[in-house]
Amino acid sequence: MDLTISEKIIRDHCEQKDLSAGDFVLVKIDKCLGNDITAPKAIEVFEEIVEGTERSVFDPSKIILTPDHFTPNKDIASAIQCKILKDFARKYHIQHYYEVGKVGIEHCLLPEQGLIAPSELIIGADSHTCTYGALGAFSTGVGSTDLGVAMALGECWLQVPETLRFKYTGQLNKWVSGKDLILYTIGKIGVDGATYKVMEFTGEIINNLSMANRFTMCNMAIEAGAKTGFIFPDKITEQYLKSVGISKFKTYENNNTKYHESIEIDCNTIEPQIALPHLPSNTKPISEVQDMHIEIDQAVIGSCTNGRIEDLRIAAKIMKDNKIHPSVRCIIIPGTPTIQFDALKEGLIEIFLKAGAIVSPPTCGPCLGGHMGILAPGERAISTTNRNFMGRMGHKDSEVYLSNPAIAATSALKGFIASPESM
Amino acid sequence: MKGKVIKYPQENINTDLIIPARYLVDINPQFLAEHCMEDLDMEFHKNKNNLQATILVSGSNFGCGSSREQAPIALKATGIELIIAPSFARIFFRNAINIGLPILQFSDIDAFNSGDLLDIDFGKGVIENITTSKSYSFSKFPAFLQKIIKVHGLINFAREQIANSEEGS
Ligand code: SF4
Numbered sequence: 371m372d373l374t375i376s377e378k379i380i381r382d383h384c385e386q387k388d389l390s391a392g393d394f395v396l397v398k399i400d401k402c403l404g405n406d407i408t409a410p411k412a413i414e415v416f417e418e419i420v421e422g423t424e425r426s427v428f429d430p431s432k433i434i435l436t437p438d439h440f441t442p443n444k445d446i447a448s449a450i451q452c453k454i455l456k457d458f459a460r461k462y463h464i465q466h467y468y469e470v471g472k473v474g475i476e477h478c479l480l481p482e483q484g485l486i487a488p489s490e491l492i493i494g495a496d497s498h499t500c501t502y503g504a505l506g507a508f509s510t511g512v513g514s515t516d517l518g519v520a521m522a523l524g525e526c527w528l529q530v531p532e533t534l535r536f537k538y539t540g541q542l543n544k545w546v547s548g549k550d551l552i553l554y555t556i557g558k559i560g561v562d563g564a565t566y567k568v569m570e571f572t573g574e575i576i577n578n579l580s581m582a583n584r585f586t587m588c589n590m591a592i593e594a595g596a597k598t599g600f601i602f603p604d605k606i607t608e609q610y611l612k613s614v615g616i617s618k619f620k621t622y623e624n625n626n627t628k629y630h631e632s633i634e635i636d637c638n639t640i641e642p643q644i645a646l647p648h649l650p651s652n653t654k655p656i657s658e659v660q661d662m663h664i665e666i667d668q669a670v671i672g673s674c675t676n677g678r679i680e681d682l683r684i685a686a687k688i689m690k691d692n693k694i695h696p697s698v699r700c701i702i703i704p705g706t707p708t709i710q711f712d713a714l715k716e717g718l719i720e721i722f723l724k725a726g727a728i729v730s731p732p733t734c735g736p737c738l739g740g741h742m743g744i745l746a747p748g749e750r751a752i753s754t755t756n757r758n759f760m761g762r763m764g765h766k767d768s769e770v771y772l773s774n775p776a777i778a779a780t781s782a783l784k785g786f787i788a789s790p791e792s793m
Numbered sequence: 794m795k796g797k798v799i800k801y802p803q804e805n806i807n808t809d810l811i812i813p814a815r816y817l818v819d820i821n822p823q824f825l826a827e828h829c830m831e832d833l834d835m836e837f838h839k840n841k842n843n844l845q846a847t848i849l850v851s852g853s854n855f856g857c858g859s860s861r862e863q864a865p866i867a868l869k870a871t872g873i874e875l876i877i878a879p880s881f882a883r884i885f886f887r888n889a890i891n892i893g894l895p896i897l898q899f900s901d902i903d904a905f906n907s908g909d910l911l912d913i914d915f916g917k918g919v920i921e922n923i924t925t926s927k928s929y930s931f932s933k934f935p936a937f938l939q940k941i942i943k944v945h946g947l948i949n950f951a952r953e954q955i956a957n958s959e960e961g962s
Pocket of ligand 1: 439475476477496498673674675733734737738755756
């Protein structure tokens with residue numbers, strides 16, 4: 371039996387050539403990433419490690435710092451956190467430090483900036499680092515201490531994961547997107563259904579899925595506990611990479627691989643999905659949820675899950691010549707400045723503003739209950755983000771319902787959670 | 794090690810409950826400790842102090858959600874010295890090891906209740922519940938992780954590596 375693709379990538383980044391799932395190894399990393407929440411602690415760790423030595427960072431071109439969570443700085447405390455990143459970036463000549471105006475939500479930003487290539491090994495002090503599996507990289511979320519050590523040594527310890535293969539077959543129903551496929555999958559296997567494992571997404575549906583939808587799916591692998599998501603690079607990947615300036619990259623053959631388990635998902639019967647409070651696995655089809663007539667106070671369209679231009683186009687298509695429901699706040703958050711600029715050029719921003727929505731600068735903002743749209747006790751939001759844990763978007767007695775952008779946009783107009791079919 | 798138990802048997806206690814994002818604007822462990830677990834239980838500190846507990850027992854998939862290292866840091870700063878759960882979310886797992894907060898995977902959490910006094914022998918892989926006079930065995934950590942725990946976390950591990958490489962060069 372051949373190694374899985376993840377095992378091959380790990381093997382080629384460590385000294386141990388004969389490895390199998392379950393082994394602990396030290397790997398050399400290609401890139402590492404931190405943000406305004408996780409990097410300050412990582413920087414403290416880094417300074418502690420190099421203290422009294424002549425060491426600098428392992429490679430200033432391989433460290434990426436994105437102050438994206440609480441920016442533009444929401445208060446003095448977050449301003450201080452961001453300043454730690456900025457000072458560190460200057461001191462060690464970090465090449466990929468992004469100031470407000472250039473910064474976007476990390477997992478939208480890095481692929482767009484051409485910083486991620488297939489078969490690379492990437493770690494990020496952010497759980498949604500698994501997003502880059504959509505480009506065929508092995509990339510996984512770690513903690514601040516891991517990042518601090520990686521910035522010093524260029525290394526990280528990993529347990530070689532087993533791989534779960536998901537095969538999506540059949541045809542996609544109308545309005546069903548990558549978001550719905552991943553929500554459906556998490557609903558099926560549970561929030562710990564893939565813990566420590568790689569979720570490999572395959573099948574004819576995936577082969578025809580756009581990059582934006584692939585990013586969305588890999589992004590939420592962590593919501594099933596997975597170490598990362600993974601999609602084999604193909605023509606669609608190649609095209610995307612070309613558009614961001616990457617033409618040469620390494621790929622691996624995939625044959626006769628030993629999977630931990632293979633799960634087939636028939637898409638013919640899948641409707642758009644809603645994850646009800648307070649777990650991403652608490653999913654129901656939209657037809658059922660619409661009948662529940664769940665009124666909302668806020669709709670959020672954005673995040674590293676669904677803040678790409680394709681997502682904004684869908685939302686704009688639904689909102690065009692319509693008005694946001696009078697009792698709903700609709701907050702649109704383009705993932706990066708480039709996405710925001712594209713949305714402006716395509717006239718999407720005008721559609722949103724005319725409809726009565728507000729457009730935020732690129733930021734994580736309300737996704738993690740940071741700023742720019744916090745919920746009061748008893749309030750309810752529909753959101754294209756990835757987590758609906760208790761208190762995630764504000765007060766612990768508020769509620770978050772997760773959906774795709776089409777449903778979030780429709781619900782913003784109707785005032786309750788509704789399918790675009792109802793328009 | 795010996796210690797008393799505080800138990801939250803719920804599954805999927807996530808990092809937003811352990812330390813809500815609104816407190817992530819500061820990395821001071823004492824500040825984080827003050828707000829630790831408050832969205833789960835406002836009385837966490839009071840209960841823990843009443844029980845004089847240092848061992849947290851919880852349900853499966855403990856620590857799921859974000860990568861925030863502030864979660865194990867906050868718990869450690871409240872005086873928790875060990876967490877026992879049937880399973881841990883993977884980033885929480887590595888963060889706990891990396892900061893030198895021992896965690897123990899053990900499925901039968903019904904065997905322990907708040908207030909129980911436990912005696913844990915990591916070398917032998919045995920938990921003794923002194924309160925109920927029962928003993929349980931658990932599988933020991935892989936050698937690689939024991940190395941990190943032995944030096945009290947990844948920072949010392951990295952420093953040793955640097956020292957070794959500089960000796961060698
Ligand atoms: S958008 Fe939300 S999930 Fe994504 S990186 Fe930001 S806080 Fe995390």
